[in-house]
Amino acid sequence: MTTGRVTYLDGPESVQLKEYELPTPADGDVLAEIVRANVCGSELHIWRGEHPYIDDGVLGHEALCRVVETGGDVRDSAGNALSPGDLIVPAYFATCGECVQCGRGNPEYCENAYKYWSRSPDEWPHFHGTFGTHYYVHDDQYAYRVPSDVDETAAAAANCALSQVLHGLGEVDLTLDETVVIQGAGGLGLNATAVATELGAETIVVDGVAQRLDRAREFGADHTIDLTEYETVEARCDRVHDLTDGLGADVAVEVTGVPAAIDEGFRLLGKGGRYLVMGNIIPGKEATIDPGLAVRKSVEVTTTMRYAPWRLHDALGFLSKHGDDYPFDELVDASYPLSDVDGALRDSANREVTRAALVTE
Ligand SMILES: [Zn+2]
Ligand SMILES: [Zn+2]
Known part of the structure; x- marks a missing residue:
């Protein structure tokens, strides 16, 4: 194979597959093929x-890759050849x-x-995103070899x-015996539930979809609160206080993407609570909060976007050790060939599938 294809977004909801010569990796870089x-x-x-910043370009950021060629002797970010x-x-x-910042x-x-991601695919080395046959990994990108016992x-x-x-x-230092309320049982919420469980915390997951709450229990949730059963903020607050000896949660994690969830998070927390906000990632939306309530509880707010790249090594270690204890492999419920990337995006956007994967044809 001397050429590969990569998905190019040329405007809102419009993608095309573009074909390019496969690049020879520069010193320290890696050319990989996409497995999924x-x-x-x-x-x-x-x-x-x-x-807010990207309106055209290549698509794709989550992937498992297989090394095709390395530029000289290349080690992963943990030192493995x-x-x-x-x-x-x-x-x-x-x-x-x-x-x-670095x-x-x-x-x-x-x-x-x-x-790299924001470059035009016409620009060498073309394969800047993971929705393609190949992906080019630069030497200033952390990358790790996947342990053999981790599910693909x-x-x-x-x-x-x-x-x-x-x-x-x-970042919020969640520790043993703390109670954590996780607002939202999507991908971030389920992962947060499993990690919090392994850290020894007691987990309460809030969501409005019964199936997602069932999944949350499979990912270790000790308690779930269904928005359709506890319809008001007051009712959910009472429930969390009942589950926490009247204290409120030690930590709350917002992974809903819904601005109104922020004020609720403050209410679910107890005194000295820590609030991790990372689901609301789109600027330009507004929410009403009660700052006095947050101050009177001395709530510490932490927001995060992206992660320290060595956390990826921790993630693989987590999956190696605990991956079999949770149905991580069931989080992807539909597979598409790369040639149907448009269908994968549309079905995902229409919520006909929860999480689609593009797999090698
Ligand atoms: Zn992602
Ligand atoms: Zn930098």
């Missing part, structure tokens, strides 16, 4: 034209090591995070939701 790539919720925002045939997962963003030790805020479906999602929640729950 997932259609993530944030991809749909880009596809619809809602992303990489050879053709090795399965790897790359962080979907670059950490340039040269900007102010210099401050905050690679998750790298000013050049999307320097789970590995393909590791560089997004699982790394994100490992980072976020680390």
Whole structure:
């Protein structure tokens, strides 16, 4: 094979597959083929034209890849030598090591995070996104070899939701015997439930879809609160207080993407609570909050976007150790060939499938 194809978004909800010569990797870089790539919720925002910075370009950020060729001797970010045939997962963003934020030790805020992703596919090395036959991994992108005991479906999602929640729950320092309320049982919420469970926390998951709450229990939720049963904020607050000896939760995690959930989170927390907000990622929406309530409880608010790239290594370690205890492999419920990337995006957007994967034809 000397050419490959990559998905190009040329305007809102309009994609085409473009074909290019396969690049020979530069020193330290890796050319990989895509084993499977997932259609993530944030991809749909880009596809619809809602992303604040990206309006055209390649698509795809979650993937499991197989090394085709390395530029010289290349090691993964944990020091393992990489050879053709090795399965790897790359962080979907670059950490340039040269900007102010990288210099401050905050690679998750790298000013050049999307320097490859945002390029036109016409620009070498063309394969800037994972919705393609191939993906080009640069030497300033963290990437890790996948342990052989990690399920391929789970590995393909590791560089997004699982790394994100490992980072976020680390930032709020969730510890043993704490109670955590997880607002939303989508991909981030389910991953957060499993991680919080393994950290020894007691988990309460809030969502309005019975099937998603069933799934949350499979991912370790100790308690679930159904929005259709507890219809008001007051009712949900009372329920959380009942479950926490009247104290409120120690930690709340917002992974709904719904602005109104923020004020509710403050109400579900107890005194000295920590609030991790990472589901509301689209600027321009507004929510009403009661700041006095938050201050009187001394709530600490943490927001996170992206993750320290070594969290991806933690994610693979988590899957190696605990992956079999949760149905990570069932989170993807539909597979599409790359040639039907349009169908995969449309069915995902219409919620006909929960999580679609593009698989090698
Ligand atoms: Zn994602
Ligand atoms: Zn940087």
